[in-house]
Amino acid sequence: MLLQTLTTLNYRNLAPATLHFPAGVSAVWGPNGAGKTNLLEAVYLALTGLSDVTRLEQLILQGEREAYVRADLWQGGSLSVLEVGLGRGRRTLKADGVRVRGQELPRGSAVWIRPEDSELVYGAPSVRRAYLDELLSRISARYGQQLSRYERTVAQRNAALKAGEDWAMPIWEETLAKLGSEIMDVRRRAVIRLAELAFEANAALGSSKPLKLGLSETTTPETFRADFTRRAAEERARGSTVIGPHRDDLSLTLGDFPAGEYASRGEARTIALSLRKAEFELLHERFGEMPLLLIDDFSAELDPSRRAFLLSLAASVPQAIVTGTEKAPGAALSFRAESGIFAPEQNSAPEQSSTPEQATKHTALEQVGG
Numbered sequence: 055m056l057l058q059t060l061t062t063l064n065y066r067n068l069a070p071a072t073l074h075f076p077a078g079v080s081a082v083w084g085p086n087g088a089g090k091t092n093l094l095e096a097v098y099l100a101l102t103g104l105s106d107v108t109r110l111e112q113l114i115l116q117g118e119r120e121a122y123v124r125a126d127l128w129q130g131g132s133l134s135v136l137e138v139g140l141g142r143g144r145r146t147l148k149a150d151g152v153r154v155r156g157q158e159l160p161r162g163s164a165v166w167i168r169p170e171d172s173e174l175v176y177g178a179p180s181v182r183r184a185y186l187d188e189l190l191s192r193i194s195a196r197y198g199q200q201l202s203r204y205e206r207t208v209a210q211r212n213a214a215l216k217a218g219e220d221w222a223m224p225i226w227e228e229t230l231a232k233l234g235s236e237i238m239d240v241r242r243r244a245v246i247r248l249a250e251l252a253f254e255a256n257a258a259l260g261s262s263k264p265l266k267l268g269l270s271e272t273t274t275p276e277t278f279r280a281d282f283t284r285r286a287a288e289e290r291a292r293g294s295t296v297i298g299p300h301r302d303d304l305s306l307t308l309g310d311f312p313a314g315e316y317a318s319r320g321e322a323r324t325i326a327l328s329l330r331k332a333e334f335e336l337l338h339e340r341f342g343e344m345p346l347l348l349i350d351d352f353s354a355e356l357d358p359s360r361r362a363f364l365l366s367l368a369a370s371v372p373q374a375i376v377t378g379t380e381k382a383p384g385a386a387l388s389f390r391a392e393s394g395i396f397a398p399e400q401n402s403a404p405e406q407s408s409t410p411e412q413a414t415k416h417t418a419l420e421q422v423g424g
């Protein structure tokens with residue numbers, strides 16, 4: 055998986071441009087607020103169709119009505135053009151000129167490591183569920199579809215609970231038990247492998263305490279229906295479905311203690327990094343190609359062993375973009391970021407082409423429309 059170019063227009067504070075990325079490490083460095091995170095966010099959006107903003111309008115340059123992002127990506131030996139159009143409340147995805155849904159995009163194409171990943175440890179169960187569900191939806195389109203159907207059914211059952219429609223419960227419960235059991239089954243199998251990979255990464259990061267991953271479930275496929283009966287009075291009183299995979303958690307245990315309650319800041323950062331490394335490995339195993347690695351603000355990582363881990367991880371993959379207020383060492387190309395403009399630096403090491411055939415020699419920046 056190699057990103058050849060990224061083109062943006064009206065995307066947050068990024069100046070309209072086409073940036074060419076080489077194979078190996080690209081270092082993007084500059085002051086706070088320069089647009090470094092926005093650049094990684096644009097890459098991640100173009101490659102996966104995913105964004106965690108609450109309103110799509112946040113992604114559009116203030117004062118504009120539409121934004122556009124395009125990535126030219128080498129995958130499986132050929133070049134794909136992935137485009138995202140953004141309007142008010144509207145997102146259009148295209149692959150090679152054809153409209154597609156998110157699950158039709160190359161789903162193992164990028165992993166994004168961010169400073170705020172510590173929330174995976176300290177945050178609410180919903181943060182860890184989102185991590186797991188996003189990863190599994192990328193690994194299996196069916197998982198994503200079943201999860202959407204399940205979530206819609208929970209919303210419908212909650213409405214029926216609030217309306218006191220007891221007669222409808224058996225129908226909703228039948229559907230929830232069926233979809234929910236399938237979701238739990240996929241999660242259980244995936245978490246076994248994810249746990250092995252995260253355990254290894256945590257040890258490689260020098261942690262003396264073993265990291266254990268598991269699922270903390272509110273029900274099981276075997277007891278789903280009985281649990282609905284047992285919790286019926288509580289659910290009616292609250293007007294909401296209190297058991298099922300939408301309430302489960304990915305449990306993280308460091309040594310003998312739940313990480314969310316006992317891990318130090320540094321330990322939490324190591325655990326979060328282990329989860330991202332496990333995500334990277336799982337996508338690699340599933341799709342057979344290493345994802346593009348996006349590391350946001352490596353310079354915020356002050357711990358020497360985690361910093362070394364991040365940089366050696368970046369150096370070990372086919373392509374990584376590493377941002378920071380200082381320049382990541384060992385980069386094939388560096389960009390100086392300032393006010394949404396990314397200027398390639400002349401003193402970078404000789405550029406490797408991101409074309410697998412190593413064919414084209416290119417200039418690193420072309421301004422679009424200006």
Ligand SMILES: Nc1ncnc2c1ncn2[C@@H]1O[C@H](COP(=O)(O)OP(=O)(O)OP(=O)(O)O)[C@@H](O)[C@H]1O
Pocket residue numbers: 065066067084085086087088089090091092093111112113114115116351378379391
């Ligand atoms: N829709 C938007 N329109 C215009 N500007 C925006 C928009 N969204 C965000 N910005 C601006 O983008 C800037 C933030 O960019 P970004 O988070 O990428 O910075 P950064 O270089 O990663 O900084 P840091 O080093 O502090 O992490 C802010 O100044 C913010 O005001």
